[in-house]
Every structure is written in structure tokens, then in C-alpha cells.
Amino acid sequence: MAHQAHSYHMVDPSPWPIFGAAAALLTTSGLIMWFHYNTSTLLMAGLLSMLLVMLQWWRDVIRESTFQGHHTPTVQKGLRYGMILFITSEVFFFLGFFWAFFHSSLAPTPELGGQWPPTGINPLNPLDVPLLNTAILLASGVTVTWAHHSITEGNRKQAIHALTLTIALGLYFTALQAMEYHETSFSIADSIYGSTFFVATGFHGLHVIIGSSFLTVCLLRLIKFHFTSNHHFGFEAAAWYWHFVDIVWLFLYMSMYWWGSC
């Protein structure tokens, strides 16, 4: 039939899902080869194919929505559910690392000297760069909300400024955190302290980079007039993700940086 009698989007056949699965296989096996045999070829192939699939799949989503008009309110509702469920799964992902941290820090073993931080570990001063990073992410939460309001009010100039500022703050955080990583007197190999600290903050940093990338794509789309004042779900999803990243940082800061350094 020529027209659909429902408001859903029956997507055209696409190669990206199966290529994405192949990319996941290459990446995971590539990680194993890198960890155990110190060769990174497979991993590079995996990451490259993953990047290409993401770019092309999401490019197609933008084509289907912005240019072809397939994203009805019903479709958008489904996407909202999807993003919320995804972020929820990420919450559980981080919960695991917080569990590991509290398991080890609440009852420190004799090997650590029965104390937390363990004997010999000099933790970072929480009132130093980590506090600045907290302020940066909180400010970026404000600017992304400012950008959202600007979009709904049809204020193009302010929306672009606010979103650019948000991304700049995100990059500033990443740069500072990278510098901090370089400056610590302890490494990931330094007892369970190093493991919990770097795995948790490391995954958080990765999520900041992902969030910043998502916001950057939104900025490009904003500049190219993809969004209307009523319909801009890509931006909302990015903003939700960014707030999630901010909240994870707050918990990291309070537990590992602040409580974990006393």
C-alpha cells in the first residue's frame, strides 16, 4: 500500500546493525589480543569499524528524521523511552564500580594496613583540581539548560553560544583530568585503591568524551537548522546524557575524592 495507517516508522533494510555486531566482535577480541599478547591491530580494526558504523547509522537516522520526516510524535516517544532505558543501564554499569570501591574501602584488609587510603598511597587533594572539575561540570549543566531554553524560545544566537560554552567546559574538564592523571603519585597498579580509582574515573572520563562528542554533533546540527523549537529530541537526548555524566561525577567526587582521602 502507498501510505501507512499507523504512526510508527518501519525502517528500510540497513547493513549497520550487523556491521555493528561485527565491529563489537572485532573490538572485544581485539581487547583480548591487546591485553594478553600486546598486539593492537585487531583492536584498531574493531574501533575503526565501530566508528564508521556509528557515523553512518546515526547519519541515516538524521536523514530519516530531519530530511524525510519519519519521526512522528509516536516515534519520538519511543526514542525517549530508549534513551532513558539506555541511561538507566549506564547507571547500573557505574553502580558496579561504586560497589567495588565501597567493598574495599569500608573494610580495608591487613595487606592495605587496615586503613583507607592504604599505607603508602598519597591521594589527590579534593579541594584542588577535583573541586574545580566539579564546578566546571556543574556550570556545564547550567549552560546546556540555557541552550535548551534558547532552542525552545527560538533564540538561535544564544542557543549556539550556550551549547558551544557547554562543549568548551566539557573539553576543559577532560584536559584537566588528563593532567591530573599524569600528576598522581599512584598508578592503576597500586593496590585496589589504584584499581578502583582509575577504573571508575577512567570510565567516567570516557563518558565525558562521548557526551562532548554527542553535544558537538548537536551543535553542528543546530547551526545547520536541523532543530525546530518544538522538535529537537537529539539535543534533549544529549542534554540528558550530559546531566547523567555530571551526576556520576558528583558521586565519584563525594565518595572517592573526598570521603576516600580522609
Place this chain on the structure above:
Amino acid sequence: MVCLCTASGAVISGGALGGASRWFRRESGSGGESHFDGNCDAMAEDIRTKLEHYKTAPFDSRFPNQNQTRNCWQNYLDFHRCEKAMAAKGADATPCQWYYRVYKSICPMSWVTTWDEYREEGTFPGKI
């Protein structure tokens, strides 16, 4: 002369000694600066009696659960802290033997050997 029995009061708070928790706390006794002397001798006999009648580590309510790692660790620490404190004051280290007996009773021998080696090397992670 101030009785040196209370020297380690600040270092060790132990429920394990039972009577010894009184041991390290100031008792209200006769007035004057030597008011601990009488109690000290009584305490000294007290701990000697306890050591003579020692069979095995008694229940310690600080460590009520199945995992007794912390019990072993705490008594190992307390023994060495007690020895160090008594030596610093030049006092009799006999009361410290209680902690020695307890940790010897409950710690795995390999742990004790390892920790003794660490102390030798200066790499023992605990605060003594």
C-alpha cells in the same frame, strides 16, 4: 611516682583483655599523685593470673562474626604497639603478653611469619 601501667592507655583500647580494659583506664583510687600505685600492683597480679590461666583466645565482642581476620590483625598490632609503648616508657611489658597469646592462638602461622618479615624489612603496612 606516676604508675606506668596507664602509659599505654591512649594507644590501646581493648575489650579483649576484659579486665585489661580497666587496666589501661585511670581508676579513682586514693588521692595524691601516686594514687595509681596500689591499683597497679593489683593489676599486675591480675594480668599474671590471667596469663597463667590462659587456654585460648576468648570471645571478643568487637569481632562477633565468622571472619576473624580483623581479630588476628588487631591483636598482632596491639602486641607490637604495647611492646613499643612500654619500651619507650621503660616499663614492664608483661601485660603485652596477653595480646601475644591471643594473636598466636588465632592467627595463621604464615601470616605471622610474613608480617614479622615485613617488620624486619620496614615494609609492614600497619601503624605500630
